Amino acid sequence: MKILVILAHPNPASFNAAIARTVVQTLTAADHEVVFHDLYAEGFDPVLPAGEVHKDAALPPLVAQHIADLVAANGIVVVHPSWWGQPPAILKGWLDRVLRLGVAYHLPGPAGSGSPQGLLKAAAAVVFTTSNTPPLREIDLYGDPLKNIWENCVFRVCGVSHFLRKNFAVMAMSTPAQRQVWLDEVATIIRGTFPSRKI
Numbered sequence: 780m781k782i783l784v785i786l787a788h789p790n791p792a793s794f795n796a797a798i799a800r801t802v803v804q805t806l807t808a809a810d811h812e813v814v815f816h817d818l819y820a821e822g823f824d825p826v827l828p829a830g831e832v833h834k835d836a837a838l839p840p841l842v843a844q845h846i847a848d849l850v851a852a853n854g855i856v857v858v859h860p861s862w863w864g865q866p867p868a869i870l871k872g873w874l875d876r877v878l879r880l881g882v883a884y885h886l887p888g889p890a891g892s893g894s895p896q897g898l899l900k901a902a903a904a905v906v907f908t909t910s911n912t913p914p915l916r917e918i919d920l921y922g923d924p925l926k927n928i929w930e931n932c933v934f935r936v937c938g939v940s941h942f943l944r945k946n947f948a949v950m951a952m953s954t955p956a957q958r959q960v961w962l963d964e965v966a967t968i969i970r971g972t973f974p975s976r977k978i
């Protein structure tokens with residue numbers, strides 16, 4: 780399978796970067812074809828310009844490449860920290876520019892007034908996040924906004940039927956041993972979601 784992996788973290792030495800490396804290594808070991816985009820390393824510009832909003836707009840090559848990779852993907856993995864209960868701006872902008880109308884979803888009905896219909900062929904999406912808020916406090920105070928964003932606002936709209944999200948917390952209190960356990964969990968989730976192509 781072709782799996783698209785997206786990392787949104789500015790520090791290559793971060794735990795998020797370690798998660799992304801584990802994802803890529805696990806998928807590669809299972810003989811999947813991996814397309815990896817490190818948005819900060821690529822200098823992805825997250826600002827959607829007015830000229831790109833129209834469905835049939837001409838697109839710059841980097842955006843067109845990201846769209847081609849998204850459309851071709853059988854599975855999607857996203858890795859990012861929770862920043863203000865949301866994805867970092869670079870990743871929010873990636874959604875704005877890459878998950879376009881006519882690419883990721885279709886709006887039927889008069890003037891697009893109908894419910895969105897998903898267009899992505901990816902059957903599964905996994906989102907790994909990290910945060911510093913203890914899980915119970917996160918649920919009590921904020922209701923887990925990242926799950927709502929990714930599951931309901933993004934992947935359900937785009938037609939990705941199988942969704943799995945795993946958050947690791949509390950990052951600030953975690954030991955190297957705890958982080959290794961978490962990375963092992965990442966590998967287990969990836970193997971379970973995208974089984975090996977080897978016989």
Ligand SMILES: Cc1cc2nc3c(=O)[nH]c(=O)nc-3n(C[C@H](O)[C@H](O)[C@H](O)COP(=O)(O)O)c2cc1C
Pocket residue numbers: 788793794795796860861862863864865909910911912950
């Ligand atoms: C700009 C910014 C906003 C943040 N907002 C939140 C937040 O809303 N909730 C939370 O639990 N942690 C928040 N954090 C903490 C990060 O989630 C935490 O530093 C990160 O998950 C640690 O992973 P890393 O070691 O890979 O950077 C924020 C950190 C930054 C820099």
